[in-house]
Amino acid sequence: MHSNPNYAYVRGQVVPLDQAFLHISDLAIQRGYGVFDYFRVHNGRPVFLDDYLMRLQESAKALHMEVPLSDEELKEVILDIISKNDIPVSGIKMILTGGYSANGYDPAEPSLVILQQPMALPSSELVEKGIKIITHDYVREVPRAKTINYTMGIRLIDEIRQQGAHDVLYERNGVVTEFPRCNLFIVKHDDTVITPAENVLLGVTRKNVLALADQKYKAVEGEVTVEDIYQAKEVFLTSTTKRILPIVQVNDQVIGSGKPGAVTLDLLQALIKLEEAYFSLAV
Numbered sequence: 001m002h003s004n005p006n007y008a009y010v011r012g013q014v015v016p017l018d019q020a021f022l023h024i025s026d027l028a029i030q031r032g033y034g035v036f037d038y039f040r041v042h043n044g045r046p047v048f049l050d051d052y053l054m055r056l057q058e059s060a061k062a063l064h065m066e067v068p069l070s071d072e073e074l075k076e077v078i079l080d081i082i083s084k085n086d087i088p089v090s091g092i093k094m095i096l097t098g099g100y101s102a103n104g105y106d107p108a109e110p111s112l113v114i115l116q117q118p119m120a121l122p123s124s125e126l127v128e129k130g131i132k133i134i135t136h137d138y139v140r141e142v143p144r145a146k147t148i149n150y151t152m153g154i155r156l157i158d159e160i161r162q163q164g165a166h167d168v169l170y171e172r173n174g175v176v177t178e179f180p181r182c183n184l185f186i187v188k189h190d191d192t193v194i195t196p197a198e199n200v201l202l203g204v205t206r207k208n209v210l211a212l213a214d215q216k217y218k219a220v221e222g223e224v225t226v227e228d229i230y231q232a233k234e235v236f237l238t239s240t241t242k243r244i245l246p247i248v249q250v251n252d253q254v255i256g257s258g259k260p261g262a263v264t265l266d267l268l269q270a271l272i273k274l275e276e277a278y279f280s281l282a283v
């Protein structure tokens, strides 16, 4: 465990974690009304921060909320928390909720919370082995917003475990979208790299991987069906906490050779290089 006291920002103040509370009238508690974003901190520096700040603004707008701090002010608070906490490899969550509602329903002045937690990327063993996933019929309510509602994903944790899987991919009428916390990519036999276009969160990792794939292969945002996945040469997921994780089985269907594919692993190396390049440029 980390020995230093951990600090968080809650409604205008940076306070020790044991004093970091929201009132029970907050709409996050009362109605699950809120959005958030999450980025990695590596050696004390935020990774691709501007992308996440922009997405927080987009999510807030989709729920008719306003982020109470400007991006510059947010950055100041973030750097303050990073320097106070000293957790070199970690993630920072910025949560914006509907605020302290007088009647438990009408939104009030939003509550902004910022907290830092240790995090670990997937082990190299997991990346070398790849994972099994299952599918489930669901579409998130406001797909372009990163809302705090993960009810379906959390309800499915037992089912995922029972099936010996690592995650669940949402699909409706055979068209797939995303995972509770990750985006999906497939690689076709002609090395075209495709990710679902509709009803997904626009992942920051998804954006970076699309750009990297476009440099070497053909990268497309379009419709992907469960059948496309079964027929794919390679399948993988992307997210801030997972980077790129190969998928070698979907339901009962083994994908390709049943091992992580060359394009997937190539893109993972390219993504790691992109992060390194970001650090060498970031001030």
Ligand SMILES: Cc1ncc(COP(=O)(O)O)c(C=O)c1O
Binding pocket: 038, 146, 178, 179, 180, 181, 182, 183, 200, 201, 202, 203, 204, 205, 206, 238, 239, 240, 241
């Ligand atoms: C619903 C959903 N889709 C996709 C992602 C992946 O996005 P990112 O690469 O920005 O982490 C997330 C991230 O948590 C998510 O919540």
